[in-house]
Amino acid sequence: xxxxxxxxxxxxxxxxxxxxxxxxxxxxxxxxxxxxxxxxxxxxxxxxxxxxxxxxxxxxxxxxxxxxxxxxxxxxxxxxxxxxxxxxxxxxxxxxxxxxxxxxxxxxxxxxxxxxxxxxxxxxxxxxxxxxxxxxxxxxxxxxxxxxxxxxxxxxxxxxxxxxxxxxxxxxxxxxxxxxxxxxxxxxxxxxxxxxxxxxxxxxxxxxxxxxxxxxxxxxxx
Numbered sequence: 001x002x003x004x005x006x007x008x009x010x011x012x013x014x015x016x017x018x019x020x021x022x023x024x025x026x027x028x029x030x031x032x033x034x035x036x037x038x039x040x041x042x043x044x045x046x047x048x049x050x051x052x053x054x055x056x057x058x059x060x061x062x063x064x065x066x067x068x069x070x071x072x073x074x075x076x077x078x079x080x081x082x083x084x085x086x087x088x089x090x091x092x093x094x095x096x097x098x099x100x101x102x103x104x105x106x107x108x109x110x111x112x113x114x115x116x117x118x119x120x121x122x123x124x125x126x127x128x129x130x131x132x133x134x135x136x137x138x139x140x141x142x143x144x145x146x147x148x149x150x151x152x153x154x155x156x157x158x159x160x161x162x163x164x165x166x167x168x169x170x171x172x173x174x175x176x177x178x179x180x181x182x183x184x185x186x187x188x189x190x191x192x193x194x195x196x197x198x199x200x201x202x203x204x205x206x207x208x209x210x211x212x213x214x215x216x217x218x219x220x221x222x
Contacts, residue, residue: 046126
């Protein structure tokens with residue numbers, strides 16, 4: 001019963017964070033526009049692998065470092081710069097992007113599966129976008145670290161595993177759903193509307209990045 005409680009609460013907390021508009025959603029939709037809906041779970045995979053490493057670091061006592069002002073400030077500046085570069089690339093290349101279509105004239109029936117159209121490097125976008133967000137690290141260094149401690153004290157490794165699986169299930173579920181809706185709905189959009197949608201997503205990335213850089217600078221001069 002307690003394991004189910006840990007899983008369920010971690011899922012709801014994770015879903016609350018995943019559903020908030022942010023750079024992860026922008027990148028997921030932009031990658032989906034290029035390669036199809038399977039970009040969603042691949043980005044979630046990169047995000048989840050990084051969170052697994054963070055949980056291991058917290059277990060070994062690195063929680064206070066992750067939430068320290070200096071560390072999150074540096075990450076905000078460095079990560080924000082990466083997001084600005086990514087956002088500018090999205091805006092610049094938007095006009096040349098269209099949603100992938102399966103070849104309907106394939107006489108052999110060997111149509112590409114959704115996972116065959118997405119480059120494996122898409123996983124790295126989940127890693128990069130997560131690291132670019134200082135508030136994500138701050139959450140793990142404080143709230144996440146507390147949850148890890150409670151899970152270990154209550155149920156040991158089983159509790160920790162239930163927490164991790166519940167948390168990443170929310171990420172996989174939400175970003176896969178958003179990517180699928182984008183993929184299916186995006187095919188009904190006129191190309192001009194679709195191009196502007198990508199530009200707006202790119203601008204959102206740049207705005208988020210600018211805010212991250214500003215808060216990173218403030219942590220050093222404030």
